[in-house]
Amino acid sequence: MSKKYWLLLFIGLPVLILLWYFTIKSNDYAIKFESKALLGEIVYRVDSPIFDKMEINNSEIKSDFSRVIQETELNAESYELIWIIKPKNDSISEVKVKVSNKNNSFKDRFFLLIGQNKFQKEMKAEIAYFKKALSTNRALYTVQLEGKSVIPENTCACITTNSKVDQKAFEMMKTIDILSNYILENDLETLGRPRILINSWNKQTKNINFSFCFPIAKMQTYPKDLLIDIQKITSEKALKASFHGNYMFSHNAWFHLLDYAEKNNIEVKSENILEIFKDNPQMGGDESLWEAEIYLPMVE
Numbered sequence: 001m002s003k004k005y006w007l008l009l010f011i012g013l014p015v016l017i018l019l020w021y022f023t024i025k026s027n028d029y030a031i032k033f034e035s036k037a038l039l040g041e042i043v044y045r046v047d048s049p050i051f052d053k054m055e056i057n058n059s060e061i062k063s064d065f066s067r068v069i070q071e072t073e074l075n076a077e078s079y080e081l082i083w084i085i086k087p088k089n090d091s092i093s094e095v096k097v098k099v100s101n102k103n104n105s106f107k108d109r110f111f112l113l114i115g116q117n118k119f120q121k122e123m124k125a126e127i128a129y130f131k132k133a134l135s136t137n138r139a140l141y142t143v144q145l146e147g148k149s150v151i152p153e154n155t156c157a158c159i160t161t162n163s164k165v166d167q168k169a170f171e172m173m174k175t176i177d178i179l180s181n182y183i184l185e186n187d188l189e190t191l192g193r194p195r196i197l198i199n200s201w202n203k204q205t206k207n208i209n210f211s212f213c214f215p216i217a218k219m220q221t222y223p224k225d226l227l228i229d230i231q232k233i234t235s236e237k238a239l240k241a242s243f244h245g246n247y248m249f250s251h252n253a254w255f256h257l258l259d260y261a262e263k264n265n266i267e268v269k270s271e272n273i274l275e276i277f278k279d280n281p282q283m284g285g286d287e288s289l290w291e292a293e294i295y296l297p298m299v300e
Contacts, residue, residue, distance in 0.1 A: 031096075
């Protein structure tokens with residue numbers, strides 16, 4: 001080959017690499033880590049993250065829980081974070097965070113190229129902070145899968161409301177006295193522990209509509225109340241799990257049941273999820289011992 005060819009190759013290849021690096025490459029850099037959590041657990045924690053200094057302006061969850069796209073701010077710089085989550089094996093998930101400076105991408109890439117990556121170290125510190133918070137959060141509850149079961153049938157006095165998934169426990173605390181007073185003032189017979197029925201669940205927005213219910217004895221007619229309606233929870237086949245921990249985290253059992261259903265080719269619903277609470281949070285005590293039964297209905 002001629003010297004001219006080698007000269008063009010010697011000059012052209014680095015130019016092409018730099019062109020790709022500064023103009024075509026989709027992100028400035030990526031940060032990776034692993035977690036002992038399911039995709040849904042990680043995605044919902046990413047959507048409500050715990051960082052040290054970074055602030056979240058917007059967050060968008062993809063429908064299959066494979067990624068979350070966020071607009072963030074750190075040290076007066078605006079970034080786009082693309083979280084890509086996938087299972088490594090049955091117990092480990094892999095997380096890759098693609099980072100792009102929205103306003104000064106060229107500057108960040110240039111400083112990375114010459115080895116001055118202070119801003120990258122700051123972002124890595126934030127992701128490490130999040131990873132530690134995720135691990136701490138995951139240690140606050142346990143989920144034990146019990147396989148196929150049947151949702152217990154009950155007639156219930158209920159209050160129906162809308163909330164975010166992780167706010168349902170607060171909504172329950174706001175209305176438990178209303179339900180309790182209705183039962184006491186009308187001398188109604190209770191037939192089981194309090195429960196919630198998830199009427200609808202938007203996985204991407206985390207919005208749910210749910211009914212908080214007390215099971216009561218059947219009657220010909222029921223005392224009227226503007227806030228309370230009488231519902232019948234029908235019996236149907238379901239997958240069951242036992243949850244232990246603060247009830248504000250009980251929705252994480254849904255992800256374990258969905259994961260079990262997918263791995264065992266079981267078709268399930270994302271509505272009419274039933275949670276039965278065996279402990280009263282108002283009594284305090286060790287939260288790790290609080291127990292709930294979680295039922296995910298199967299498609300028959």
